[in-house]
Amino acid sequence: MAIVILGIETSCDETAAAVLIDGRIASNVVATQEIHVKYGGVLPEMASRLHLENIVPVVSEALEKAGVSKKELSAIAFTRGPGLIGCLLVGCSYAKAMALALDIPLIAVNHMQAHVHAHFIDEPRPEFPFLCLTVSGGHTQLVLAKDYLDMQILGQTIDDAAGEAFDKTAKMLGLPYPGGPLMDKLARDGNPNACHFPEPKVAGYDFSFSGLKTSVLYFLQARTKEDPDFIDKRRNDLCASIQHTIVRALMKKLEFASDELGIREIGIAGGVSANSLLRSEVERIGTERGWINYIPKFEYCTDNGAMIAMTGWIKYKAGQFAEQTVSSIARWRIGEE
Numbered sequence: 001m002a003i004v005i006l007g008i009e010t011s012c013d014e015t016a017a018a019v020l021i022d023g024r025i026a027s028n029v030v031a032t033q034e035i036h037v038k039y040g041g042v043l044p045e046m047a048s049r050l051h052l053e054n055i056v057p058v059v060s061e062a063l064e065k066a067g068v069s070k071k072e073l074s075a076i077a078f079t080r081g082p083g084l085i086g087c088l089l090v091g092c093s094y095a096k097a098m099a100l101a102l103d104i105p106l107i108a109v110n111h112m113q114a115h116v117h118a119h120f121i122d123e124p125r126p127e128f129p130f131l132c133l134t135v136s137g138g139h140t141q142l143v144l145a146k147d148y149l150d151m152q153i154l155g156q157t158i159d160d161a162a163g164e165a166f167d168k169t170a171k172m173l174g175l176p177y178p179g180g181p182l183m184d185k186l187a188r189d190g191n192p193n194a195c196h197f198p199e200p201k202v203a204g205y206d207f208s209f210s211g212l213k214t215s216v217l218y219f220l221q222a223r224t225k226e227d228p229d230f231i232d233k234r235r236n237d238l239c240a241s242i243q244h245t246i247v248r249a250l251m252k253k254l255e256f257a258s259d260e261l262g263i264r265e266i267g268i269a270g271g272v273s274a275n276s277l278l279r280s281e282v283e284r285i286g287t288e289r290g291w292i293n294y295i296p297k298f299e300y301c302t303d304n305g306a307m308i309a310m311t312g313w314i315k316y317k318a319g320q321f322a323e324q325t326v327s328s329i330a331r332w333r334i335g336e337e
């Protein structure tokens with residue numbers, strides 16, 4: 001009998017569901033909450049209410065596209081954390097109720113671990129141990145994956161995430177939310193060396209991006225005081241220079257870890273892994289250093305149900321199930337149970 005896993009993701013502003021059959025993704029459905037664009041960022045209360053509206057149709061569509069019924073499900077995996085607590089509660093409550101009604105196992109998934117597991121959805125798949133740079137709007141982590149369920153956080157941001165740095169500095173440049181993807185697009189026509197911003201200096205494998213945001217703010221204030229149209233005139237150069245600084249900070253830590261640990265199997269994951277400069281730098285530096293690089297398809301980089309279903313499949317085979325008393329956790333580190 002086939003093992004069929006339903007994966008549910010509601011950690012932020014995407015309501016997502018996917019169906020996995022014997023290790024293969026059969027459907028992957030995502031409903032994006034575009035209303036947050038007008039507010040310049042995600043409103044947690046509104047996001048959780050929209051999850052309530054979206055979760056039933058999204059799950060139904062995922063099951064229909066996969067050609068399976070609820071009664072054929074073997075288990076339900078859901079994002080327990082980390083994330084926005086109101087959003088997490090919607091997915092957790094729905095998964096618990098559905099699993100209880102169907103009398104099937106429940107699997108609690110760490111959102112960040114699932115981003116790492118996105119590498120196992122399609123070929124080629126990394127060999128253990130491998131390093132994974134996981135970068136998104138809410139998190140920046142350098143993870144050592146020793147095995148499927150044996151991972152160690154080597155370093156993480158001590159303040160703001162790389163994705164937040166992209167979005168917040170993009171907002172300073174007058175770009176709409178989310179500004180990261182648009183900054184990436186404009187940067188292609190800009191000079192990355194036109195404006196200098198100090199790179200964050202943090203010991204070890206940790207990251208920091210709050211200082212960069214402050215540096216950009218003060219730089220723009222000084223330049224626009226001299227020329228009110230400075231941003232409009234130099235927007236492409238500014239985008240390229242900011243992006244260059246963020247990506248360089250990420251890559252230095254990844255190179256450092258690879259050299260220190262002697263690991264050449266390298267992966268990147270999370271929403272920011274869709275950034276064109278980050279991808280090209282991983283490829284360029286990887287070629288120079290003899291890395292074997294792994295980057296998931298774009299649809300598996302941003303928040304999605306497929307990575308939750310894949311983690312559910314891995315934990316199902318390991319017999320790691322959750323009780324009905326399980327609750328959501330807004331801050332849940334990889335390795336903490």
